[in-house]
Amino acid sequence: MLGMDTTSGDTSNDQSDTPIVQVQTIPHVPMTEEQIQAVHIGVLTPLLQPISIAEYDPEWPRLFERAAARVQGILADRVLLLEHVGSTAVPELAAKPKIDMLLVVANSADEPAYAPDLQAAGYLLQIREPDWYEHRMFKGRDIDINLHVFSAGCPEIDRMLLFRNWLRSNAADRQRYAQTKRELARQEWKYMQNYADAKTAVVRMILARAEQARRNEQHEDG
Secondary structure, eight states: OOOOSTTTSSOOOOOTTSOOOOOOOOOOOOOOHHHHHHHBOSOOOOOOSOOOOBOOOTHHHHHHHHHHHHHHHHHGGGOSEEEEESGGGSTTOOBOSOEEEEEEESOTTOGGGTHHHHHHTTOEEEEEETTTTTEEEEEOSSSOEEEEEEETTOHHHHHHHHHHHHHHHOHHHHHHHHHHHHHHHTSOOSSHHHHHHHTHHHHHHHHHHHHHHHHHHHHHHO
């Protein structure tokens, strides 16, 4: 699209004996309306009101902790990684008031291994993208969440965590990203995915800097 101590948000569960699905990097390009409809499960509803960007709320990490505890309780050791990602995971960053969560399982394409238990607990499977890392996304119950599911070893996991961590530590890019989101939110979009795709350029620019900084650090350490 955007592991831990299962309630704290920043540490991982090590499952070294779990098979890892091998995947290749797949670019995520802007989606046509037909593509959006194809991966959406159920009725696809256009946006009925402007996108709301709220100032950072310190309650967001606590909401994640509650939601993470529920998912961990449902899936137990099938959770290989569970992280708070997206803008609500970055202190001082304005965001849509929706908690993005990253759930890593052995094989996200193997829905019978995890989806029925989530659905029985009230989570709604809304997105299925077999051509983009077998991504799945569930909506939450009383907490407004997007639960993104990927397979262990998926490159998107590193991308999401690198982006989050860089924004946590880099005030200039954090401000740049917030400004871009506010400017885009003032425009009209038919679907939320259109808004997300419009952020691609600034996300790639910020990620490029984060990746370069990581390479520089690794070179210095080496």
